[in-house]
């Protein structure tokens with residue numbers, strides 16, 4: 001399809017891309033005029049400077065542990081996410097459905113009809129082959145920035161707000177467009193091999209894909225695979 005666009009491996013139509021573009025641009029603090037306010041200067045005890053790959057969007061704070069050419073160990077603080085779950089065979093189709101549900105939530109499809117700025121990454125936890133007929137259990141999540149003090153309850157039953165306890169993860173980063181699930185799986189296999197080589201203990205039952213970019217961003221795209229450290 002020539003008119004379709006890809007986001008985090010999700011193919012979508014022009015209208016969706018346009019509304020996402022608006023959400024991303026209005027979410028992007030770099031593009032906004034931020035008045036200097038001395039009174040707020042000492043309110044944050046820890047200064048978190050998001051890495052460049054967060055593109056000026058809010059993303060969850062982490063501390064880097066061990067690093068190799070193949071992966072980075074990260075310690076994420078506890079945080080809040082909005083999630084939806086789906087049992088399915090096809091990752092790409094599942095991504096599209098789940099993305100639309102979460103996107104609707106931040107676009108005001110919630111109990112307070114509140115618009116919430118887009119953040120990154122968009123993560124999907126994959127538990128392979130858990131359901132009948134080898135269906136995988138997918139959970140997609142959007143990070144809720146700490147500055148959103150009382151995130152509104154979702155208006156759909158299959159969307160939920162979820163506290164995420166602190167995470168200890170091994171992360172493999174790679175660039176470019178991810179067009180098919182096979183590309184994510186190949187990166188996951190590379191990460192498994194690197195972790196095994198170094199004798200790292202990690203949770204093998206599931207892993208995460210993490211996408212950081214909107215479809216209209218052509219360059220400097222950033223994607224990650226996460227395994228939970230044990």
Ligand SMILES: *[C@@H]1O[C@H](CO)[C@@H](O)[C@H](O)[C@H]1NC(C)=O
Nearest residue numbers: 064065066067073198199200
């Ligand atoms: C880095 O790896 C070494 C060797 O496996 C380990 O002893 C150390 O605790 C790790 N550092 C962190 C911050 O986890």
Ligand SMILES: *[C@@H]1O[C@H](CO)[C@@H](O)[C@H](O)[C@H]1NC(C)=O
Nearest residue numbers: 085086087127130131137138
């Ligand atoms: C997906 O996996 C989670 C964690 O194991 C579980 O709580 C949930 O019930 C599963 N969802 C479905 C639809 O099986």
